[in-house]
Amino acid sequence: MxxxxxxxxxxxxxxxxxxxxxxxxxxxxxxxxxxxxxxxxxxxxxxxxxxxxxxxxxxxxxxxxxxxxxxxxxxxATLSMQDASEIFDLRAKLEADIVRAAVANMTQEITDQAHAHLDAFAACNDPMQWGPLNRQFHGTLYGVSGLPYHVEVVEGAMDRIDRYLRAQLIMSDGMARSDQEHRAILRACEARDAEQAARLTADHILAAKTSLEEQLRAQIP
Known part of the structure; x- marks a missing residue:
């Protein structure tokens, strides 16, 4: 072991x-x-x-x-496609609400920190670090939402799927797309457009869900 x-x-x-x-x-x-x-x-x-x-x-x-x-x-535990789908759907709803609430409270310091996490994510060649860097980016934005219980639930959901997300990024070459989606979310936050940030966040999560489901199906003999 x-x-x-x-x-x-x-x-x-x-x-x-x-x-x-x-x-x-x-x-x-x-x-x-x-x-x-x-x-x-x-x-x-x-x-x-x-x-x-x-x-x-x-x-x-x-x-x-x-x-x-x-x-x-x-x-x-083994994650089934049904389990994965439910987790992503829950995340899409919760994280859209979280980022919508957070936008009004974001300072320049918060967005600067988020940019730094994105730069580190884009430059990282170690797949083992992709999950933590991704969570640091989202966590920086969510930390000012004033919704700690929502964030706690999201953290638990992320624990369930982290290893699958890492595999999905490796197999699907999804780093570039993920980086683009992250930066679009951050631009919406900087523009104080809470609804756009929420929509982009939900779209980002659901796109990852679709990609992961495709990868899980491809592994079924």
């Missing part, structure tokens, strides 16, 4: 450390769909007992990153 394990035998937050390590490994694709999460093996890797491992896995199940299967126990 590919995990960046550390000795946490004396840590008071073992469950949280294990949770974050497993979460990262799943999101980045180091732990692929269907990989069993064996509690004894994980506990040994982190030099701790099974109790914090069990708690960490329970938290991952709450996020939808892990599911329990008969005879296999906890495994990394």
């Amino acid at each position: 590919k995990l960046h394990a550390i000795d946490i035998s004396k840590s008071e937050s073992a469950a949280t450390i294990i949770f974050r390590a497993l979460q990262k490994a799943i999101i980045t694709g180091e732990l692929s769909d269907g990989t069993p999460l064996r509690q004894d093996e994980i506990a040994k890797a982190f030099r701790t007992s099974r109790f914090p491992v069990r708690e960490a896995i329970a938290r991952l199940e709450q996020q939808g990153l892990v599911t329990s299967q008969r005879y296999k126990g906890a495994v990394v």
